[in-house]
Amino acid sequence: MSAPPYLISRDNNEVLDRFSVARALREIASLMQVEGANPFKVRAYERGARALEGMPEDLGTLVREGRLTSVPGIGSALASTIAELFQTGRSPQLDKLRERLPPGVVELSQVLSTAKVGALHRALGISSLADLETAARAGRIRDVKGFGAKTEQKILADIEALRTRGTEILLHEATREGDALLAHLRASPAVARAEIAGALRRRRETIDRLVAVSAVEKGMAEDALDHAARYPAAVTVLERDATRIVMRLPDGLNAEVHVPPAARFATTWHWLTGTEGHLAKLKVVAEARGLEMDEDGLTRGGRRVSVKEEADIYRELELPFIEPELREDEGEVEAAVTGTLPTDLLRVEDVQGLVHCHTHYSDGKNSVEEMARGADALGMKYMTITDHSPTAFYANGLPLDRLHRQWDDIAKAQEKVKVRLLRGTESDILADGSLDYPDEVLGQLDVIVASVHNRHKMDADQMTRRIVAAMRRPQFKIWGHALGRYVLTRPPFAVHMEKILDAVAESRAAIEINGDPHRLDMEPRWVRMARTRGIPFVISTDAHSVNALRNVRWGVDMARRGWLTKAEVLNTRGVEEFRQAVRP
Ligand SMILES: [Zn+2]
Ligand SMILES: [Zn+2]
Numbered sequence: 001m002s003a004p005p006y007l008i009s010r011d012n013n014e015v016l017d018r019f020s021v022a023r024a025l026r027e028i029a030s031l032m033q034v035e036g037a038n039p040f041k042v043r044a045y046e047r048g049a050r051a052l053e054g055m056p057e058d059l060g061t062l063v064r065e066g067r068l069t070s071v072p073g074i075g076s077a078l079a080s081t082i083a084e085l086f087q088t089g090r091s092p093q094l095d096k097l098r099e100r101l102p103p104g105v106v107e108l109s110q111v112l113s114t115a116k117v118g119a120l121h122r123a124l125g126i127s128s129l130a131d132l133e134t135a136a137r138a139g140r141i142r143d144v145k146g147f148g149a150k151t152e153q154k155i156l157a158d159i160e161a162l163r164t165r166g167t168e169i170l171l172h173e174a175t176r177e178g179d180a181l182l183a184h185l186r187a188s189p190a191v192a193r194a195e196i197a198g199a200l201r202r203r204r205e206t207i208d209r210l211v212a213v214s215a216v217e218k219g220m221a222e223d224a225l226d227h228a229a230r231y232p233a234a235v236t237v238l239e240r241d242a243t244r245i246v247m248r249l250p251d252g253l254n255a256e257v258h259v260p261p262a263a264r265f266a267t268t269w270h271w272l273t274g275t276e277g278h279l280a281k282l283k284v285v286a287e288a289r290g291l292e293m294d295e296d297g298l299t300r301g302g303r304r305v306s307v308k309e310e311a312d313i314y315r316e317l318e319l320p321f322i323e324p325e326l327r328e329d330e331g332e333v334e335a336a337v338t339g340t341l342p343t344d345l346l347r348v349e350d351v352q353g354l355v356h357c358h359t360h361y362s363d364g365k366n367s368v369e370e371m372a373r374g375a376d377a378l379g380m381k382y383m384t385i386t387d388h389s390p391t392a393f394y395a396n397g398l399p400l401d402r403l404h405r406q407w408d409d410i411a412k413a414q415e416k417v418k419v420r421l422l423r424g425t426e427s428d429i430l431a432d433g434s435l436d437y438p439d440e441v442l443g444q445l446d447v448i449v450a451s452v453h454n455r456h457k458m459d460a461d462q463m464t465r466r467i468v469a470a471m472r473r474p475q476f477k478i479w480g481h482a483l484g485r486y487v488l489t490r491p492p493f494a495v496h497m498e499k500i501l502d503a504v505a506e507s508r509a510a511i512e513i514n515g516d517p518h519r520l521d522m523e524p525r526w527v528r529m530a531r532t533r534g535i536p537f538v539i540s541t542d543a544h545s546v547n548a549l550r551n552v553r554w555g556v557d558m559a560r561r562g563w564l565t566k567a568e569v570l571n572t573r574g575v576e577e578f579r580q581a582v583r584p
Contacts, residue, residue, distance in 0.1 A: 018059040019184060021085045022049040023232030024094055030106040031097040034114055047073040049232060053180045059086060103127035107236040111158040119146055129236050133159050163238045166208035167252025170487055172517035172554060174200050174207035181212055181231065181255055188227035190220035192262040197272035201324045203557040205487050205520050210255040211272050215265035228257040267297035270310045277329025285317050325560040345560045346569055348553050353382040353571040353578055356426065356449050356480060356512060356540035361406045362387035363395040365545040369413040374546035376419045382575040384447045385410055386424035389436035392453050420575045422446035426480055428453050433469025442475050447582045451480030460494035467495065468503040475584040476508040478538055482522040497526055505533040510570055515555030516542040527562025537564060538571045
């Protein structure tokens with residue numbers, strides 16, 4: 001009997017390595033999905049595959065010691081499938097799925113229904129996207145019963161669309177996908193160094209294409225490309241030539257892997273990080289300095305300038321290093337030339353306090369003490385407990401009696417943790433711009449986050465008046481999730497931003513950069529506009545659970561894209577200085 005195609009490794013006498021097992025799990029998931037299985041079951045296999053790709057421990061050890069279920073994401077049923085695949089290279093479940101479904105159905109179902117995949121397999125023996133494209137180009141699809149010239153054209157257009165367009169996903173999801181891809185690329189002995197480039201490296205809010213640079217030792221490009229092509233998550237290889245491969249990942253993301261020689265790593269990484277606009281401006285600077293710049297790096301009088309690290313490129317151009325998050329052609333090259341570009345951008349480790357945290361007093365999942373212990377575990381110095389105010393009844397906002405009970409609870413938790421707990425609220429900004437608790441209550445808090453949670457559809461004039469009124473209130477407040485957007489699902493509400501920023505600058509207020517990966521409010525262009533007015537910022541978590549306390553990292557990404565430095569962010573300061581700065 002011939003070996004199944006997913007049997008690719010026999011290292012250490014073990015049949016499959018963890019990437020191959022992950023690939024088999026993903027194939028099970030994909031085939032089940034094609035068959036219309038329960039989405040929860042499908043997701044369990046995908047989660048298991050991701051757990052295997054990302055785990056630091058040796059799979060063989062876990063299987064031998066019966067500890068697979070200690071890996072988060074792997075339950076007992078999945079553990080036995082994994083052990084079976086690892087030890088025998090087979091899974092009866094996968095074999096049965098493959099028997100029931102036409103070959104190549106997973107990649108073909110990206111452009112065809114399962115029934116059509118079966119029909120084309122029976123009529124023309126088509127079992128891959130490449131087969132399908134060849135047949136369509138040769139005009140052989142139109143003669144199959146149930147198909148026609150129109151369908152044939154549509155198939156070609158859909159294949160082309162697959163190649164050029166990925167599905168946009170959120171930054172935190174793309175980061176997870178990028179980490180998994182890097183882990184795979186780095187596992188190849190042919191690869192000297194692998195990093196993410198493109199929009200993900202620039203930390204854009206949404207990503208539709210992963211770009212990775214996987215630099216290889218001399219003569220190893222083919223090996224590296226073969227290894228990349230075995231990426232367990234890849235549904236299809238869309239394109240491949242001598243220097244790169246493009247693959248389709250299950251959630252619709254395209255992944256592009258380049259394999260330059262190790263000596264060209266830095267220049268390729270820089271070029272593929274982009275943006276085109278940023279690179280075009282650098283070329284102009286290069287010319288002014290007597291240099292030429294292209295995708296292979298810099299030359300002077302036809303002789304190549306040595307570039308070992310990206311920083312060498314900027315040094316040759318007599319510019320300060322421009323961080324990837326700034327390379328958007330939004331004035332960063334001009335600012336670098338004139339010496340006005342901020343160079344000490346905020347870093348995750350600068351943040352000392354977690355701002356804007358919810359507990360189960362409102363709509364959070366965890367208790368005050370659990371959240372506080374979570375902050376302790378992250379080494380934080382302080383944390384603001386800011387549950388919702390009464391108007392946010394749908395989020396279980398706190399009337400005064402429950403607010404007082406929460407204060408008692410904060411005092412009790414404080415005795416058990418190191419992190420300093422600060423009392424706060426996320427107060428609704430009411431329709432007339434007033435805040436939701438009476439002034440004497442607000443005065444007893446350490447911090448007020450003021451946010452809009454209802455009546456998003458006000459017109460720009462009304463909404464501007466509402467927020468300006470809120471910002472002008474005499475208490476210091478932090479403007480929470482500024483424009484109420486959800487990335488990809490709800491647009492920011494309409495306002496006259498300059499008017500609001502003028503009011504914030506004249507008032508006792510700071511602006512929050514919301515780290516919830518679905519919000520990431522506000523956009524970098526507004527952050528830049530605000531910082532020119534000297535407005536202070538905080539990086540908030542908007543955490544509704546202990547896990548979400550780590551949202552700080554997405555907030556820092558956005559802050560860097562808005563050119564913010566440590567000095568401009570209030571929660572990089574020590575607890576007393578922070579308290580003084582935000583005291584209502
Ligand atoms: Zn809120
Ligand atoms: Zn909130």
